[in-house]
Amino acid sequence: MVSRAADRLLIVVSILEGRYFPKRAKRMLIVEAKFDGEQLATDPVEHTDQPEFATELAWELDRKALHQHRLQRTPIKLQCFALDPVTSTKENIGYIVLDLRAVQEKKQTPKWYPLLSNKYTKFKSELQVGVVLETDTKAVVDGFKAKEAPPREGKVSTLLSGLDPKSIVAVLNEEEGYHQIGPAEYCRDYFVLSVTIAFATQLEQLVPSTMKLPERQPEFFFYYSLLGNDVTNEPFTDLINPNFEPERASVRIRSTTDVLQVYLCAQSKLQIHLCCGDQSLGSTEIPLSGLLKKGNAEIDQCPVAIEGAFILVPPNRAKQKLPQLPLDMAPTVGVSVVLQKESLCAQPFIPLNAATEPEHPQKKVLSPTRRKTEVLEQRYQIVPSHTDQSSPTEDEATESEMEGLKSDKGTKLNKKAENAPAAVSQSSPVGASSSSEPASAQKIVIPAASHHFCFSIDLQSIRGLEVGFPINCILRYSYPFFGSAAPIMTNPPVEIRKNTEVFLPQSYCAFDFATTPHQLQDTFFRLPLLVELWHKDKIAKDLLLGIARLQLSNVLGLEKTRFLGANGEQCWRQTYNETISVTAAQRSSNRIAELSYAITLEDYGLVKVHEVLVSDSSQCVGAGQQQHIPHPQPHAPEIQPEPRETLEYKAALELEMWKEIQEDIFENQLKKKEMAHMQALAEEWKKRDKEREALVKKKVAEYAVLEEQLQKTLRDLDKRERQLFSAESELQRVKKELQAEYERNMQELQDSVRRAKEECAHQVELERSKIRQLEEDKLRLQQQLYEAENKYKILEKEFQQYKEQQSWKPEIRLQSEINLLTLEKVELERKLESATKSKLHYKQQWARALKELARLKQREQENAMARLKKQQQELEHMRLRYLAAEEKELGKTDRQELEDIRNELNRLKQQEERKQLQDARENSAGRVDSLHSRKLNENMDDYLSRLIEERDTLLRTGVYNHEDHI
Structure with missing residues (x-):
């Protein structure tokens, strides 16, 4: 198992930054990377001339698959888009193609790649991208863990491939309080799907002039169906300025990411209707298919959401002829749809079919979301719910899933949390439940002297890291004065190294609360905001590295700028930016990093005395429907x-008059106390002044000694500086020489390359000219060959005609007969010459045969004599060995055998001689007959001389002598 895990690799593509881009205020940049059918994308960043992405995208594969991709030359394609945050439309700017074959396992320096097919033709836009192969350490570590194995991807993909998306339905499990989507054996994960209706604008445009509203004060509400559960929000009566509390409806789902993605694509859209009684005034559709994308692993780390302002469309638009309006003028509803894993939730989940009465009263607390992204020209405001599960003194922050849009000059998507921590005193309760309200609702009373404040914190970046290893940074802080002791953290962790500056994701947080200016000022001066720097380790426990102290009172001394609120009221804003040091947690004097932040305080003026009713639709929604508890509408008196x-x-x-009198009395008492304190301070000052003079004289003597030491140290430093300067000058000289040599060598190399290129070009040109000349010669010769063939055919035809004409003449026939006889004569002469040659050949062969026969005869005689001697020796030995009586008999026998052998040898010799003589006679006779037949007219003397010559030849061989018959 470990060896398999060790073969798992990660292809990591680091998209760092860009350059040479044009600035576009209402656009954002996003880079999508596609490899092997799987697509990943970076977070949207500002569309500036130098956008900073600082994102790593990774794909998992094993070495075998990597080898196969390299053989197939599978590319990694990066596409850059300009994103319109209002309409969510993407505009293709250009793309980059990375070669997988050049990727290595050792870290390489990131390169600048120009965008291909760049839309910005006047700009040479480039992206800095690094690609590296890394061992999948997570797979190696998981190889040692014994845990339940999830279903294999192959089985899930096989199931999905054979499954009809329309057949996937949500089945309610009432006992455990969740909806199951997909087969039970594959559903191992729990998800929470939440829908929040946060705000609405321009709703009066949806009411046609022909529609008759109820005579009494009409009530309007939003309706939608969530997994078969009918959900409506709290009714409201004012369409021009709709004032309703944002409500969240949540359902618990048991499924897997792949099955849920198929189900959401099949469901397609979520319809939300604005209703008045049983009539729908308008509706909007929110596509759910984009909530989960195929192969999307983002939901494992953080929630995925679809949020924004959606235009409401009347049910019969054609009849009403409603004109097309821009987004800021059209009737809209602000909706947030959030899907997340249940393990990521910050509070215990309350299902739809849970009890509607909690054990303890609810409190309105802060639970902001950390995010900083320039997306919309509105600002989201989150009103979360909070449940006290253990005791009335414990607070547990819930996840902020309810978001509202609030118009502002800024362009940041700021998720804020409302809170009301301020009461008359710290010990007094924040709010109490009314007996006329249901047990699940809770009111918060805000005194009239309080101001509505909005305080925002933006932790922008960290730089100057002094730690010896790269860290996965998470910033964490809490400020109970804002209404919640729950910690607020940046997420996801970002990697920080030495000498780099990293911008923190999702680090913007805004707080809405009501308190008195005096209490705000006192708290800001007394309590600094402590921001903790944590290192999040995947294996070991999280480590606290350092703490930064943010003095919030700095924002109070800045100049106030005026702006108009949502309802036209006059508001004030103060903004403060600073870079502070992060000190080590163990040693507060050691600086380990620098943190840049920005804080803003907005004062919306006095808050009127009213009660805020906190509601959470997830606590009062049944399994099949949702109940509603409307606010009691107070009736105004008829005569005011x-x-x-x-x-x-x-x-x-x-x-007010009593307060002014008390203030004058208090000021008089304060002045008397001030005079007494000033007199005591003057006496104490004189006493301590003498002590300071003595201390100064002592310090002056010490400083003189230190000054002398400092002078000596300065002289030593001056000497070392001169030495260092001479060494640096020598280094610069050597560097210049090396640079000059390098440039000279480079110039020579370039000249040689240029000459080689010119020579190669000249050779190529010569070869091309030779080829052209040869082709011309070839064409010319082909033309000549064609003409010669035509001429040959003509001459052959003429010659054939001439031969036919001459064949009938007698001279021609005689000439042909003469030619035939001449041919026969030549043939006969050739045969005669061949016979003569054969005669000489046979003669030579006969002489060689005679010599060979003589040698054989001599060898046979020698062998016979050797055998005879050997036999005689053997007989001699036998004669010595045997008795005298047998000696005589054996001697006779041996003599008889010897006699037989001698006779046999003589007989063989005679036969051989006769055979050779016979052969010689036959040969001689044959030759004589042939010569005689051929040369009948020759002279007899020639014949006799030939016979004499042959006799002499036979005698010279040594086989015959003069006594032989021949």
């Missing part, structure tokens, strides 16, 4: 008296 004549106004006037 003058404001200055009311008892409340008179009591407030008396209270």
Whole structure:
């Protein structure tokens, strides 16, 4: 198992930054990478001239698959898009193709790649990209863990390939409180799907002039169906300024990522209707198919969401002839659809069919989301829910899934949390439940002296890291004054190395709360905001590295800028930017990094005395429907008296006059105390002034000694500096010489390359000219050959005609007979010459045969004499060995055998001689007959001389002598 894991690799593509891009204010940049059918994308960044992505994208594969991809030359394609955050449309800018064969396992320096098919023709846009192969350490570590094996991807993909998307339905499990999507054996993960209706604008345009509304005050509400559960929000009466509390409806789902993705694609869209009674005034459709993409692993680390302002369309648009309006003028509803794994939730989940009465009253607390992304021209405001499960003193922050849009000059998607921590005193309760309200609802009373504040914190970047190893950075902080003790963290972790600056993702957080300016100022001066720097390790425990202290009171001393709020009221804003040091957790004096941040305080003015009802639709929604508990609508009296004549106004006037008198008394007492303190301080100052003079004299003597030491140290430093300067000058000289030599060598190399190229070009040109000349010669010769063939055919035809004409003449016939006889004569002469040659050949062969026969005879005689001697020796030995009586008999026998052998040898010799003589006679006779037949007219003397010559030849061989018959 470990060896298989060791073969798992990661292809990591680091998209660092870009350059030479044009600046586009209302656009964002995003890079999508596609490899082997799987697509990954970076987070959207600002469309500036030098965008910083700082993102790593990785694909898993084994070495065998990597080898196969390299053989097939599978590319990695990076496409750069310009994203419109309002309409979510993407504009293709260009692309880059990376070669997988050049990727190595050792880290390489990132390269700048120009964008191909660049839309910005006047700009040479480039991206800095690094590609490296890494061992999948997660797979190696997981190889040692004994855990339940999930279903294999092959089985899940086989199941999905054979499964009809329309047949996947959500089945409610009432006992465990979840909806199951897909087969039970593959459903191992739990998800939470939440829908939040946060705000609505321009709803009056949806009511046609022909529609009759109820005579009493009409109530409007939003309706949608979530996995078969009918959900409506709290009714409201004002269409021009709809005022309703954002509500969240959540369902628990048991499924897998792949099956859920297929199910969401099949469901296609979520329809939300604006209703008045049983009539729909308008609706909008939110596509759910983009919530989960195929192969999307983002949901394992963080929630995925679809959020924004969606245009409401009347049910019969053609009849009403509603004109097309821009987004800021059209009727819209702000909706957030969030899907996340249940393990990522920050609070215990309350299912749809859970009990509607919690054990303890709810509190309105902060649970912001850390994110900083320039997307919309509105600002999201989150109103989360909070449940106290253990005791009334414990607070547990829930995940902020309810978001509202709030118009502002800025262009940041700022997820904010409302809170109301301020009461008359710290010990007084924040809010109490009313007996007229249901147990699940809770009211928060805000005093009239409080101001509505919005405080935002943006942790921008970290640089100057002084730690000896790269860290996975997470920043964490909490400020209970804002209404929650729950920690707020940046997510996901970002890697920081030495000498680099890293911008933090999702680090913007805004807080809405009500308190008095005096209490705000006192708290900001007393309590700094402590930001903790944590190193998140995948294997070991998280490590606290350092702490940064943000003094929030700095923002109070800055100049206030005025702006108009959503309802036209006058508001004030103060903004403060700073870079502070992050000190080590163990040694507070050691600086380990620098943190850049920006804080903003917005004052929206006085808050009127009202009660805020906190509701969470997830606590009062049944398995099949949702119940609603409307706010009691107070009835105003029919006759209202003058404001200055009311008892409340008179009591407030008396209270203000008493406050002014008390302030004057307090100021007089304060001045008396100040004079007494100033006199005591003057006496103490004189006493301590003498002590300081003595201390100064002592310090002056010490400083004189230190100054002398410093002078000596300065002289030594001056000497070392001169030495260092001479060494640097020598180094510069050597560097210049090496640079000059390098340039000279490079110039020579370039000259040689240029000459080689010119020579090669000249050779190529010569070869091309030779080829052209040869082709011309070839054509010319082919033409000549064609003409010669035609001429030959003509001459052959003429010669054939001439032969036919001459064949009938007698001279020609005689000439042909003469030619035939001449041929016969030549043939006979050739045969005669061949016979003569044969005679000489046979004569030579006969002489060689005679010599060979003589040798054989001599060898046979020698062998016979050797055998005879050997036999005689053997007989001699036998004669010595045997008795005298047998000696005589054996001697006779041996003599008889010897006699037989001698006779046999003589007989063989005679036969051989007769055979040779016979052969010689036959040969001689044959030759004589042939010569005689051929040369009958020759002279007899020639014949006799030939016979004499042959006799002498036979005698010279040594086989015959003069006594032989021949």
